[in-house]
Structure formats: structure tokens, C-alpha cells
Amino acid sequence: MLTEEIELPETKACIQCAALLNTGSKFCNSCGAKQSTSEVKVADQWNLLKQAAVFYGLYLLLCCLSKFTDAFQEMAWYLVLEVAGILLTIVFFAINWSENKALLKWPGFSLQKLSAYCGIAMAGAFLVHYSVNWLNVTIFSQEEHLFNASRDNYYAMFLLVFFTAVTPALFEELGFRGYLLQSLLKVSDTNQAVYISAFLFAIIHLSFISLFWLIPFALFIGYVRVRENTLWYGIFFHFCFNLTACLFELLQQPR
Amino acid sequence: MDDSLTISPPKERCASCFTEIVTDDVFCTNCGYPLKGTEDEQRKFIGENEVTGIYYKEYYDKVRKAGNSLYYLAGFALLGAIISFFMKQDDPNVLAYTLPSLILAVLFLVLGGYSRKKPLACIVSGLVLYLIVQILLIIDNPVNIASGIIIKIVIIGYLINGIKSALELEKFKKEHNLKD
Numbered sequence: 251m252l253t254e255e256i257e258l259p260e261t262k263a264c265i266q267c268a269a270l271l272n273t274g275s276k277f278c279n280s281c282g283a284k285q286s287t288s289e290v291k292v293a294d295q296w297n298l299l300k301q302a303a304v305f306y307g308l309y310l311l312l313c314c315l316s317k318f319t320d321a322f323q324e325m326a327w328y329l330v331l332e333v334a335g336i337l338l339t340i341v342f343f344a345i346n347w348s349e350n351k352a353l354l355k356w357p358g359f360s361l362q363k364l365s366a367y368c369g370i371a372m373a374g375a376f377l378v379h380y381s382v383n384w385l386n387v388t389i390f391s392q393e394e395h396l397f398n399a400s401r402d403n404y405y406a407m408f409l410l411v412f413f414t415a416v417t418p419a420l421f422e423e424l425g426f427r428g429y430l431l432q433s434l435l436k437v438s439d440t441n442q443a444v445y446i447s448a449f450l451f452a453i454i455h456l457s458f459i460s461l462f463w464l465i466p467f468a469l470f471i472g473y474v475r476v477r478e479n480t481l482w483y484g485i486f487f488h489f490c491f492n493l494t495a496c497l498f499e500l501l502q503q504p505r
Numbered sequence: 506m507d508d509s510l511t512i513s514p515p516k517e518r519c520a521s522c523f524t525e526i527v528t529d530d531v532f533c534t535n536c537g538y539p540l541k542g543t544e545d546e547q548r549k550f551i552g553e554n555e556v557t558g559i560y561y562k563e564y565y566d567k568v569r570k571a572g573n574s575l576y577y578l579a580g581f582a583l584l585g586a587i588i589s590f591f592m593k594q595d596d597p598n599v600l601a602y603t604l605p606s607l608i609l610a611v612l613f614l615v616l617g618g619y620s621r622k623k624p625l626a627c628i629v630s631g632l633v634l635y636l637i638v639q640i641l642l643i644i645d646n647p648v649n650i651a652s653g654i655i656i657k658i659v660i661i662g663y664l665i666n667g668i669k670s671a672l673e674l675e676k677f678k679k680e681h682n683l684k685d
Binding site: 306 | 675
């Protein structure tokens with residue numbers, strides 16, 4: 251009877267002879283044609299990796315300049331470096347704009363999720379702040395600060411908050427969870443891609459001791475980005491984390 | 506002549522990849538083996554598969570070599586940690602000197618250990634970590650660029666070859682339905 255339709259296992263048509271095949275089949279059982287349609291070539295993947303290496307190399311150069319050269323400690327030069335980093339990120343994000351622009355959308359926006367992620371970020375920042383202090387005091391016998399804050403004037407404080415919370419959150423996410431992770435997802439499976447992007451993000455901070463919290467931090471944002479398919483939760487997470495850490499520094503400094 | 510090639514393939518399993526098959530299938534749905542093909546066609550298919558098997562072994566070897574260089578780097582970092590420990594033994598900040606090398610040794614050891622399972626992730630991470638350490642050493646003292654330059658180039662070469670082979674290996678595994 252027509253009403254009693256039996257559910258067949260899911261099928262697809264062979265790309266060559268149109269015979270019905272199980273969805274999982276890799277070859278047609280009647281003509282032998284290979285069924286994978288979108289095959290990424292290793293040469294293309296290799297090129298993607300080389301492109302990512304150029305991005306990472308330039309980014310690393312900027313990080314080293316701002317950390318190790320005296321000339322760039324001044325405010326004006328520091329700003330030049332910041333702007334260079336921002337431009338670099340935007341250029342690479344725009345190289346693959348047609349694909350990356352989807353990441354800037356926010357499908358299924360949920361205020362609960364957003365506040366949950368922000369809450370986790372703040373709790374994480376507390377935890378990191380105290381464990382870093384403990385580590386530095388016990389191992390290095392000195393107090394070191396995540397950010398060198400100055401409370402000289404409100405202008406400087408405003409700039410500090412801006413350059414430790416707003417720009418890194420936005421542009422590190424665009425660069426590492428946006429451009430880099432998107433390229434790596436085409437090269438490897440999800441787990442490896444998230445892991446590589448997290449590790450690269452963690453070691454570019456050039457501090458071996460900080461790896462213990464930077465790697466979990468970056469892994470978390472990476473998985474959130476893959477799961478939610480948007481950069482925005484990561485950006486807010488990153489912002490809340492940096493802001494909390496930055497406020498800690500400001501509050502702890504003697505007036 | 507090899508017996509396994511002359512007899513017709515068993516009814517239930519493909520003779521090439523041993524996936525279960527349906528009697529009516531003309532080709533194996535997993536590997537494309539011509540189940541109902543002539544002896545020549547079947548032999549040709551197996552021969553071609555053997556050739557890809559040789560490539561597979563080559564890629565696997567290169568990934569293994571890259572993994573071994575990660576172990577070598579771990580050993581080297583550990584040695585550095587031990588030497589600095591004995592040199593600064595009396596310094597109250599001895600941990601501050603040895604800990605970075607120790608962390609480095611552990612990182613390279615973990616990356617080397619997982620390089621068989623997750624080759625791409627581990628070798629890429631290992632290479633970038635190694636390069637950054639070298640850059641930091643050069644910033645610290647530019648003369649460092651020359652010390653042991655040949656071995657540095659060899660290690661970087663092994664790691665870059667490893668990355669390329671890891672890509673090939675993963676593609677190969679995906680195509681042939683292999684798991685690790």
C-alpha cells in the first residue's frame with residue numbers, strides 16, 4: 251500500500267552513473283566511480299599553511315619589537331605597532347573575506363550564553379591572577395604584573411584599558427580564531443585545528459610560565475568558536491578576561 | 506603464482522580492504538575494488554594499492570623522523586635544565602633559571618609522544634616552539650645564531666618535511682578509511 255512506506259537507509263545517487271548508494275559509500279557499487287566530490291589537494295593545504303606562516307611570522311615580529319626594543323616603549327611608537335598589528339590582522343582576515351564574513355554574523359544570539367561565557371571569563375581571570383601571583387612569588391621571589399599599569403592620570407588609564415582589553419579582544423580573535431583557525435580547519439580535523447591555533451596563540455605571548463593558563467584559555471575560546479560558529483562569544487569572553495585582569499592591576503597599585 | 510590472487514574474492518568481504526560487501530556489488534563501496542572484474546583488473550587494482558602503500562610508508566617514516574627530532578629537542582632542553590641547575594645551585598632563584606628549560610623539555614616530550622597520533626598538530630607546534638626559542642636566544646645574544654647551525658637546519662628540515670608528510674598521511678588515512 252502507498253501509505254505504508256518503508257524507511258530505507260539514507261541513499262544518494264552515484265555522481266557518474268546515478269545508481270542509488272548508501273550515504274557512507276566511497277565508491278559506486280555498480281560502476282566503481284569515486285564518490286568524494288570536494289577533495290582538497292595537499293598542495294593547496296600546504297599553500298594555506300605557508301600563508302598562515304607568513305601571518306604568524308609578521309605577528310611574531312611585531313610582538314618581539316614591542317617587547318624587546320627600547321624605542322618602541324614610548325607611547326607614540328607603541329601606537330604605531332598596535333596599528334600595524336591591527337592592519338595585519340584585517341588584511342589576512344579579508345584575504346578570505348567571502349568565507350570569513352560568516353564568522354562575524356551572530357546566529358542564535360542568546361543573552362544567557364553570553365553572560366555565562368562572560369562569567370566564566372571573569373572567574374578564570376580571578377583564578378589566573380592569584381595563581382600567577384603565587385607562582386611569581388614562590389618561584390621568582392618577586393611580584394610581576396600581567397600588565398604594567400600606571401595610574402598617573404585618567405587619560406593613561408583609559409588608554410591602558412583600551413589597549414589591554416578592547417583591541418586585543420577584537421583583533422586577536424579576528425586573527426587567531428578567525429583567519430588562522432579557519433585556514434587550519436581546511437587543513438586538518440577540528441580537534442587538531444583548534445589545538446594548533448591555541449598553541450600558536452599561547453606561545454606568541456613569549457612567556458613560558460604563562461603557557462599553563464594561556465593554552466586552556468585559547469583551547470576554550472577555540473572550541474566555543476567552532477561550536478557556536480561565531481567570533482562574538484570569543485570576543486566578549488576575551489574582553490571580560492582581559493578587563494578583569496587589568497582592573498586587578500589598577501586596583502592593587504598604590505595611589 | 507599467489508593463490509590469494511587467483512581465487513575469486515570471498516562472498517562476504519572485499520579481498521582488498523576486507524570491508525563487508527553485498528553479493529550484488531560489482532565494486533567494493535569502500536575501496537573501489539572490482540569484485541566482479543577480471544583477474545587482470547583485480548591484480549592491477551591490488552598492484553596500484555601496493556604502490557600507494559609504499560608512499561604511505563615513506564610519509565610515515567618522515568613523520569616518525571620529525572617525531573624523533575622532537576624527542577631530541579626534549580633531551581637537549583632537559584640537559585640545559587640540569588646544567589643550569591648545577592651552575593646556579595647556590596642561588597636562591599635557582600628555579601627561575603631551570604624552570605623555563607624544564608617546561609620546554611616537558612613540552613617537547615609531550616609533542617613528541619603525541620606526534621604518532623596527531624602528527625600535524627604536534628609537528629607544527631614543535632616547529633613553531635623551536636623557532637621562537639631560537640629567536641629569543643638570538644635576541645638575548647646574537648652570536649647564538651651561529652652555534653650549532655648545521656644541526657639547527659637539519660632539525661628544521663626534518664620538522665618541515667614532517668608537516669608535509671603529515672598532510673599526505675592524513676589525506677591517505679581519510680581516503681583509505683584507516684584509523685591511526
